[in-house]
Amino acid sequence: MCHRLITAVVGVALIGLVWCGAGQAGEKKNAGGKDKTATKEKPAGKKAAGAEKGEKGKGKKKPPEAAAPQVPSTVDWDDTQAALPPTSGDKNRPVADIVHVSAQGKGGELILTATLSRNVSDLLGYTDADKKRYASIVAYYLIDTDNNEATGGAPRDAADAKRAIKGYDYWATLVTGFEYKPKGGEGKIVAKGDLMLDTAANDVTREIVTYGLKALENDQGGGKNVRLDENDPAKTFDSLCAILDDKIEIRIPYRLLKVKAGDKVRICYREWARAGAEGCGFSEDKVLTLGE
Ligand SMILES: [Ca+2]
Numbered sequence: 001m002c003h004r005l006i007t008a009v010v011g012v013a014l015i016g017l018v019w020c021g022a023g024q025a026g027e028k029k030n031a032g033g034k035d036k037t038a039t040k041e042k043p044a045g046k047k048a049a050g051a052e053k054g055e056k057g058k059g060k061k062k063p064p065e066a067a068a069p070q071v072p073s074t075v076d077w078d079d080t081q082a083a084l085p086p087t088s089g090d091k092n093r094p095v096a097d098i099v100h101v102s103a104q105g106k107g108g109e110l111i112l113t114a115t116l117s118r119n120v121s122d123l124l125g126y127t128d129a130d131k132k133r134y135a136s137i138v139a140y141y142l143i144d145t146d147n148n149e150a151t152g153g154a155p156r157d158a159a160d161a162k163r164a165i166k167g168y169d170y171w172a173t174l175v176t177g178f179e180y181k182p183k184g185g186e187g188k189i190v191a192k193g194d195l196m197l198d199t200a201a202n203d204v205t206r207e208i209v210t211y212g213l214k215a216l217e218n219d220q221g222g223g224k225n226v227r228l229d230e231n232d233p234a235k236t237f238d239s240l241c242a243i244l245d246d247k248i249e250i251r252i253p254y255r256l257l258k259v260k261a262g263d264k265v266r267i268c269y270r271e272w273a274r275a276g277a278e279g280c281g282f283s284e285d286k287v288l289t290l291g292e
Contacts, residue, residue, distance in 0.1 A: 071264050075286035076102035083117075083273030089196050090128035094118055096138040096176075098271045101283070103141075105261065105290030109240075109251040112141050114174065114269075120243045124176055124207040131200040135176040135208075137193055137272040138248065142168035144266035145259050147287055153216035153223070162279040167266075170257055171214045171223050174241075174250060179206035210238045211250050226256055254290070261292045 083097035100115040116123075116138075127133050142165070144152060149167030158165035177192030180202045191197065192208060214223030229235040240251040254260060266287045274281030 071287050071289045073289050073291050074102060074104040075267070075288045076100065077269070077283050077286070079271065079283070081271070081274060081277075083271070084276055087276070089132065089134060090130075093126050093128060093134055094123050095273045096123055096136055097273055098139060098269075101139075101269050103267050103286070103288055105254070105259075105265075105288065106292070108254050108261075108292075110143070110254065110257060110259075110265070110290065111249060111251050112172070112174075112267075112269075113247055113249045114139055116246045116248070119245050120176070120209065120248060121207075124178075127199060131198065132196045133178065133199055133204065135178055135192060135195050135197070138174040138176060139269050139271055140171060140173040141267060141269045143170040143172065143252075143257060144285075145169045145257050145263070147264045147266045155216075156222065157275075158280070158282070160280050161282045163282070163284075165268075165282060168216055168268075170226070170252075171216055172250065172252060173212045173214075174248060175210060175212070177208040177210070178204050179208060180204045208238065209241045209243055209248055210236055211241060211252075213237065213252065213256060228256070259290060261290050263290050264288070265290060 078100055079098045083095045085091055086093060086095055097117040098114050099117050102113045104111050124133070124135065140155075142154065142158075144167050146152075146169065149164075152167045152169035154165040154168055155171060175192045177190060177195070178197050179188050179190050180197060181187050181189060182202055183200075188205065189202075190208065192210065197204065213226040213228075215226055216223040227233055227235070228237055228240075237250070240253075242249045257265075259265060264287055266285050268283045268285045270283070271281040
């Protein structure tokens with residue numbers, strides 16, 4: 001399998017891992033990929049009232065037919081599907097099981113928050129009997145910034161999903177990782193994505209939660225890296241990520257997505273711990289209007 005666990009001796013580039021890990025979606029196991037809808041769909045109530053002829057003569061005017069459904073400024077997903085157990089390493093270790101996701105545009109940033117079934121510190125702090133600790137891909141978010149399926153693309157492995165995955169213009173991959181150094185040695189080595197770190201030989205100096213961003217092309221592919229700072233390609237997105245117990249929030253500046261307040265964007269996410277399941281862990285799409 002492509003996403004084999006790596007005994008961390010060398011730092012592993014985020015993007016390489018993410019891309020390598022993406023291959024695992026080819027495996028299929030069980031269960032579907034549906035989420036409960038939590039989107040507010042405004043006009044439904046009023047239309048329905050108009051349709052109830054039995055109600056007596058209240059001279060209420062119908063709402064204007066032209067009124068388009070209102071696009072909410074916040075969307076969220078309840079994720080009731082359990083994560084699959086690990087396929088390698090300690091099979092009993094906790095994995096990043098997403099139970100809820102929300103998206104909102106505020107303060108010039110798209111804010112994406114994943115709630116897990118347990119605290120993030122339980123995942124990154126877990127040490128197995130062989131003194132291994134584990135980091136992983138948690139999710140990726142697909143963002144259709146022009147709400148147009150005819151532009152953009154999708155990651156190559158999305159072809160295995162149960163619904164059409166297309167027209168997304170950006171791809172943000174949420175990962176955990178470690179900064180560490182060899183025992184008795186010096187330096188800072190960073191490894192992110194699906195990996196196993198041998199703590200018998202290494203000391204963890206920092207736990208990492210971060211993301212990578214790519215612009216998707218018109219084909220199904222890996223996309224093109226989007227830098228936080230064009231003048232400093234090594235600058236990471238770490239400062240735009242926050243952990244609050246069981247929640248991981250990432251913020252993506254509008255300027256990087258080439259969007260502005262008022263734009264409508266279509267979003268779905270993929271729960272990585274269900275990437276091997278039927279549906280490949282993709283959620284349904286939701287559209288939101290970006291706030292100021
Ligand atoms: Ca698009």
